[in-house]
Amino acid sequence: MKEGPDFTQIAMLMGDPARANILTALMSGRALTASELAAEAGVTAATASSHLAKLEQGGLLLRRKQGRHRYFALATEEVAHTIEAMMGLAANHGHLRTRQGPKDIELRTARVCYNHLAGDTGVQMFRALASKGQIAHGAQGLDLTAKGAELMQSLGLPLDTLAHSRAPMCRECLDWSARRSHLAGKLGRALLSHFETLGWVARVPDTRIIRFSSKGRAAFDATFPILD
Template sequence: MKDGPHIARIAALIGDSARAEVLTALMADRALTATELADIAGVTKQTISAHLAKLLDAGLLAVENQGRHRYFRLAGRDVAQLLESLMNVAFRAGAVRLRASPREPALRRARVCYDHLAGEVGVQLHEALLRQGYLHAADEGLAVTPAGAEWFAHQGIDTTAAARQRRMLCRPCLDWSERRHHLGGALGAALLQRLLERGWARRDKDSRVLHFSAEGELALRAWLAPAAGEAASNEPPRPLAARGRSGR
């Protein structure tokens, strides 16, 4: 007897190269037009229309009409989580691109994972929050400590309000490039939003890459440190993602 949902149709849809490029581009939680997605996927407008129709029919994408334009985005966080999980498996299995994009180093350093911070910077922030006792492991994934609630409030984030959202408050999300966890959930999204609102980081227009300003680098260093036992230094702060990495 065959049990459970039939996954072959969804797997086949995602498995197409052009559709995979479309879904990956929309991992930045930005709505894009069919023309923009055709350029990203390297196909004609007629071809992208057929691909988008299939993804809409399967419930993987949603569309919003605004004036003369139609904007496409992922249908929800569950789709983004599925794609991120596939990226983890693909990376572990060695299914990498033969020719890396010039943006690859920046993508690994800091990027948007649907609505939260990922890459080296995201992993470092998650580990610092655990190390400093603001988060701790719990049966459901992660929980905020009283000290953590106070720290988040100082950043302008109300953990009580975040907990009322129809999603997990905070969860570890396995980072495909670092093979360690970054912070997902409502708090992960709120932290990324604060970084953008304060002008500490900005998104690349056509990718998931995040770039940090000099002020953002310094502010994030203050978020992360000092770690227990880390000696004080009069040296200028190193770039955030360089902590603990050698030979890079």
């Protein structure tokens, strides 16, 4: 028997089309009910219940109860990163969904990746931060620099509120559509939330799409300029 982690069980859980649809639906970062996930997966409530139990037992989902309802969410940020990476691998090998339309363009432009900004705008922000030395790789991995802390202060983002979590401040997440990194970690989450507070962006209900206001896009581009 070979030693090391056995990824076959995780691969089997993700490999079923209905379970893959469930996991993809939860990449919005919102917890959804079993009935909502059944609709996303295109299966009956009983079948969805079986799939959800397997995903929960496999450590990919967490179940939450509120009143009479049960909600499900991705278990960890690592699960979300894995799903995003699998999407990128599938896209790179031509395994794309056949349905095309405006939403596909919008998803590629700006979307939620679990709880941070992804798509072309997410990659734009990551590249701008890296080029200006506001994030950089160090001994502990990717981190916010002093220049980056100054930028966050100018944006009105209080970094002291992020210090209480053990999660990494900055983390690279490979964007499935752009095939480049966007920013995850505590800072990625905080920035998306802050952009919403500032009125720069808004989430499109029942989708992963993020839409910028005209003023928000101008402010975003000025803060995180597009690089050639």
